[in-house]
Amino acid sequence: MMIRIWFSLLALVSAAPLSAQEGPDDGFDAETILALKGLQLLDQRMNAIGYRLVDANAPYCDQKIARTGLLLNDVAQYADQETARFALGFNGSIGITAVAPDSPAESAELSPGDTLLAINAMPIDDIAIDDPELSNEQPVYRRVAAINRLLEHALADANVQLTISRGGISRTVPIEPVLTCPGRFQIRVSADRSATADGKMVSVSSRLADYFLSDDEFAAVVAHELAHNLLKHRDQLDSQQVNRGFFGQLGKSAQRIKDTEIEADRLSVWLMANAGYDPEAAVGFWTRYGKEHGKGIFSASTHYRWKKRVQLFEEEIAKMAAMEPVDGKYAPPLLTGAD
Template sequence: MQPILPLTFILLLAVQSPAIAAQEPGIESQDVRALKSLQLLDQRMHTTGYRLVSANSEFCTETVPHFGILLHDLQQYGDQEAARLALGFSRPIAINAVAPDSPAAIAEMAAGDGLIAIDGTAVQDVAIDAEKLADEKPEYRRIAAVKEKLIEAAADGQVTLAVYSGGANQLITLTPVKTCRSQFQIRVSAKREASADGDMVSISSALAEYVRDDEELAAIAAHELAHNLLKHRERLNAQKVNRGFFGQFGKSAKRIKAAEIEADRLSVWLMANAGYDSQAAIRFWTRYGKQHGKGIFSASTHYRWKKRVKLFEEEIAKMQQMEPVAGKYAPPSLVGGEPE
């Protein structure tokens, strides 16, 4: 009997070390299992992110068109044969996930459907601006260019996609919905961590595995999304905040902590509007805090878990005193209220 390996270890092996995988007997099946597990995490993250950005769009100053699909490219995987087998690629660029109740879901699109063309432009003919995409790894530039083309096409209000699905080519016309501007991804890592860079919310595979349910995953995603919606990276950069070792002291630490407090407060409003139980933030940080002290980050820039829980309780109490409008609570920090 083969030993059962931790999922994160298998993911790291399959995604980051294809050369090692090819040398180990029996490892190919592990690659396939790992990629399938990674796809499940991607699908959970995509569903959670879509719910958060679509439900809160009316409170966001920046919105983008969204169809509810997550694309991926065969060439972004180290072992392309394993990826083709595990993930059901029918074309080099395919759908990795479809968010429930999204335009793509209504059109009955599904993971594995191959993307052939966008408004008549074949995906292989989509221009790749090497200078604009210089920060992307080479294997991710094509998918980044295709995603950008999809957003540009959506500006006209409708997009016609040529897809390969169910053994045949189809034309599907989609009307996008407006969502808050933010993307979501699972980053393969054995560390439990999460981050936001102003556009992308990243949650490590280890942390996504640690959560007990989708409600807790939403609590983490909502906190990081709050950083993006409140433009914390831009604000901290403008204040010349040091994010290195010296950022743990003085004005930099104080400003980073203030941003973390704002994100905590906003996160439970974002969760509630998306239909998630805001109490999940309390449950997650209580459990994580008891096990790991301050939480994901053990620095002076973050409150200890008991103070974080108190912040959540205060914000939930505020919501309970309000009457929702069409089932939504207007977050004070997004509609003109002063961040605390």
């Protein structure tokens, strides 16, 4: 059944928009609704874990951004928009998919299913999506990317008023952001098991997310990818002209990539501990995955094999155990903002 849901999700995000089809069905397909609900649950877990990691580690980041804990979604990305609205609870085009626990969005009593109508009285439909900075975004994602960018800019300047609709009733909600480490998070619908970091975004495939046994395991992988972004590894490798293609598996390029992977592994358990996740979950996850899949995910020449990775985690956990935490947190040695 899970495989069928993955394929349903792939169809939902890869099919042409509804306007390009003959027309919506009169009813709603149960399997599509189940797939959408499953994806929303993964989005909510990812949003909660990502927010918790960047919020808890804010004292140690040299750069910070204003954040609310909201995750927005555009129904235009789905082939069957009416079914998407029904499954996700939206009555408009842009809706709230997730609200991170203990975030400003939760304090403002926003909820998944709320429809976003305006930001500081600017209607969502009036936000320009033809900006050259959005040219790298796929067309169906440009509107929500433009909205997120406008929201980030507004939050950086002052408190924000969001106009939302719930149950057909509109209201304006003030929301006061908090400053956290930089970082964006998404579930990437895919039948493979993978996780990536591109310098700004942490992506975890839907199939890998389904593999985790707990949020602590989930956080172990997210924290590793977040560590890459916080340590600016992509910029570092680019400045070294490292080949990340086939030839990146060889010679100096492979070693330089492996060095960044080692750093990300070492930092990840500190990020986890500060956010209240059990760093031992990194040991448990990679032991389980290594035994089950051997040379599968993250095991190219640019990565240590699972036993060596587990050893790195245990070394860092031992370092924390020998320290006296301050307010329950440990200053990660690898972060430039740490004292």
